Amino acid sequence: xxxxxxxxxxxxxxxGGFATVYLATHExxxxxxxxxxxxxxxAGDEAARGRFVQEAQTASDLEHPHIVxxxxxxxxxxxxFLAMEYLPGGDLTSWLSQRGETRxxxxxxMLGQVAQALDYAHAQGALHRDVKPTNILMDAEGNAHLxxxxxxxxxxxxxxxxxxxxxxxxxxxxxEQAESKPLDGRxxxxxxxxxxxxLFVGELPFTGEASTAISLMHVTKLPPVPSSLNPDxxxxxDEVLLKALAKEPDxxxxxxxxxxxxxxxxxxxxxxxxxxxxMVESRELLAQGDYxxxxxxxxxxxKMLANRPEMSxxxxxxxxxxxxxxxxxxxxxxxxxxxxxxxDVLELYPDFPDPQGIFVTLGLRKAPRELPPISEIxxxxxxxxxxxxxxxxxxxxxxFLYITR
Numbered sequence: 001x002x003x004x005x006x007x008x009x010x011x012x013x014x015x016g017g018f019a020t021v022y023l024a025t026h027e028x029x030x031x032x033x034x035x036x037x038x039x040x041x042x043a044g045d046e047a048a049r050g051r052f053v054q055e056a057q058t059a060s061d062l063e064h065p066h067i068v069x070x071x072x073x074x075x076x077x078x079x080x081f082l083a084m085e086y087l088p089g090g091d092l093t094s095w096l097s098q099r100g101e102t103r104x105x106x107x108x109x110m111l112g113q114v115a116q117a118l119d120y121a122h123a124q125g126a127l128h129r130d131v132k133p134t135n136i137l138m139d140a141e142g143n144a145h146l147x148x149x150x151x152x153x154x155x156x157x158x159x160x161x162x163x164x165x166x167x168x169x170x171x172x173x174x175x176e177q178a179e180s181k182p183l184d185g186r187x188x189x190x191x192x193x194x195x196x197x198x199l200f201v202g203e204l205p206f207t208g209e210a211s212t213a214i215s216l217m218h219v220t221k222l223p224p225v226p227s228s229l230n231p232d233x234x235x236x237x238d239e240v241l242l243k244a245l246a247k248e249p250d251x252x253x254x255x256x257x258x259x260x261x262x263x264x265x266x267x268x269x270x271x272x273x274x275x276x277x278x279m280v281e282s283r284e285l286l287a288q289g290d291y292x293x294x295x296x297x298x299x300x301x302x303k304m305l306a307n308r309p310e311m312s313x314x315x316x317x318x319x320x321x322x323x324x325x326x327x328x329x330x331x332x333x334x335x336x337x338x339x340x341x342x343x344d345v346l347e348l349y350p351d352f353p354d355p356q357g358i359f360v361t362l363g364l365r366k367a368p369r370e371l372p373p374i375s376e377i378x379x380x381x382x383x384x385x386x387x388x389x390x391x392x393x394x395x396x397x398x399x400f401l402y403i404t405r
Contacts, residue, residue, distance in 0.1 A: 003027070005076045007035050007083060014091075014134075018042065019052070023086060033071060033319065039083040050078055056082045056297060058126055059149040066117040066139055068147035087145055089138025096133075096199075107199050108264045110136070110144040114192060115256035117146040122185035122256075129183070131191035132172045170214040171204050174267070175247050178215040186249035189256045193244030197223070201230045205245065219247070234270035237263065275301050275314070282321065291329035298322040338362065 013034060014021045024035040039296050042048040053073065059324055060070035072083035073185040089095045092110070114136055118128060128135075135148045158244055170178075174190035177183055198204050205223035207213045223245050226233040240262045246252050251261040278301040285294035298318050305314060339362045345352055346364060360366040 004035060004037065004079065004081055005072075005074045007033065007037060007081075008278060018048070024083070026083075032086045033083045034086040035081055035083050037079055040079070043078045043080070052080055052082075055149065062121055062124060062126060062149065063116050064120045066113040066143065066145050067121065067149075069143045084147070085145070087137040087139045089140060089142070092133040092144065094137040095138040095142075104200075104267060106142070108260065108267065110138075110142070111175070111192065111196055112198075112257070112260045113144040113147055115260040118185065118188050118192065118256040121146075121149060122188070127183055127185065128188045128191075129177065130169055130172075131188050131195065132169050133195055136195075148214075170211040170218075171206065173215055174249075175219045176249060177296055178219050185247065185256065186252050189244060189252055189259050190249075192256055193252075193259060194240060196260075197226060197241050197245070200233060200241075201226045203229060234266070236266035236270050240266045271304055275304055278304075279318075282318075286321070286325065291325040291332075294325050295322055295329070298325070335362075338366070 004024070006027045008027055009022040009024045010022050012020060013023055017039070019036050019038050021034055021036045024033050025031070026033060038049065038052050053101070056070060056073045057222045059067075060073065063069075068087065069085040070082060071085065074081060074083075090098075114131070118131070121128060126149055128146065130148060135146065137145045137147050139145060157337065172191040172194045174183070174187040177187050183290060194205060206214050206217035208217065223242065226238050227235065228239050236272055240259070240361050243262075244259045253262060278297045282294050282297045282301070285291070285297065301318050302322065304317065338358075342362050342364055346359065352359075354360065354365065357367070
């Protein structure tokens with residue numbers, strides 16, 4: 001790979017119509033960086049070069065733990081490039097696909113980090129205008145970092161579009177951005193809400209073949225209620241996502257962080273309600289003796305509580321109840337098996353001896369009547385005579401007095 005300025009380029013990390021990103025090494029420091037190079041086809045386009053430089057300078061002024069750091073902006077011959085912090089986790093889309101199933105709490109944590117970065121940028125007067133999963137990069141610890149603040153792109157894919165003077169990603173563009181209206185931080189909030197919608201629902205609110213048609217849907221159509229596409233999404237989450245996707249910015253949340261906090265709270269409230277419901281159902285099933293169904297309810301609740309140390313006592317109670325139900329169910333099965341086998345024995349040998357009283361315990365024979373020991377008989381007789389004779393004498397005496405009066 002070629003040398004570009006003081007950076008030795010290595011493998012390609014990503015490519016778009018506007019720029020290509022390479023993994024590179026600083027020739028003297030030996031540190032790894034990501035080098036973004038304006039595509040050669042745009043090298044002679046002064047407007048494109050000006051936008052590249054201007055937006056890179058704007059991004060370099062943003063210092064936040066969840067914004068990709070810009071280290072250098074330089075030119076080598078006709079090629080303009082910038083060096084930025086290298087994050088080995090790739091973008092959010094690839095990171096999630098490599099990990100498989102990701103817990104909801106982890107996704108909310110990452111969305112919260114992006115929201116913090118956006119609110120910080122907005123406070124500095126910078127808008128992103130292209131919030132989407134591929135512009136969220138992941139570090140080795142699973143933390144999210146926002147990149148490409150306000151970088152203008154050329155429409156080279158179905159999700160890229162130009163509406164008026166605006167260049168953005170059609171599937172994530174806010175209505176006001178699609179209509180080339182004045183923008184504020186709530187436009188980025190809308191795009192972040194689309195990302196959250198996609199992650200939790202499993203699909204985008206609006207899709208289509210043409211970029212302009214998708215952008216128009218953001219302006220004219222209401223997004224599908226999330227739970228109508230994914231029944232696992234609770235009504236409280238529906239409400240938060242639809243508020244953040246309101247057509248009018250004034251109807252959205254005040255900040256990106258407020259939006260994600262509301263989303264987190266909605267999931268929390270729903271989860272607590274689900275746990276309460278599962279506990280109630282489990283107790284009812286226990287009373288009905290349906291231990292198999294009870295165990296399934298408890299297992300579902302246990303999964304919900306697995307990463308919640310603040311509810312460890314509830315988890316321990318659930319686990320104890322689950323184990324008890326499982327043990328009782330196994331005992332019941334063993335009892336049925338023992339009764340069946342005992343019946344088989346008695347059918348073949350009706351007089352089979354039962355020194356331990358197993359057949360009696362299983363209800364297959366009556367318990368033999370046993371006489372008490374002789375000593376006990378004598379003791380009870382003596383006690384009866386000792387009490388009965390004096391009582392009889394008193395009764396006879398009283399009767400005599402009554403007759404002879």
